[in-house]
Amino acid sequence: MADSTSDIFSALAHPTRRQILQDLKDGELAAGDIAARFEASGPTISRHLSVLRAAGLVTERRDANRILYSLVGDRLALSVGDFLSTVCPEQIVLREVRKVKTKRAGDAGEPIGA
Known part of the structure; x- marks a missing residue:
């Protein structure tokens, strides 16, 4: 887990990668659409996407000649939350x-989060 957490924090260290994650929060985007949002070159954005993919924060899928990227579920929240719980008693x-x-909501038959 330590290596995974390190990969995530390394991936979050660059503002471009953080912006890419924010851009993906509303759904999947094509690599070209992501690159168009930045002044950096296509290969530079591709390297940023590779770092995010290696950290397990985004996935890619091919659709004909396009590569589409999306966020990986709760991976970021769970990893950062786990780290915070070790250093922050309030967490x-x-x-x-x-x-x-x-548990109470589940026991009462209520939808969780209600």
């Missing part, structure tokens, strides 16, 4: 409160 308390609320 541990908040996580336990969420678990109790989720």
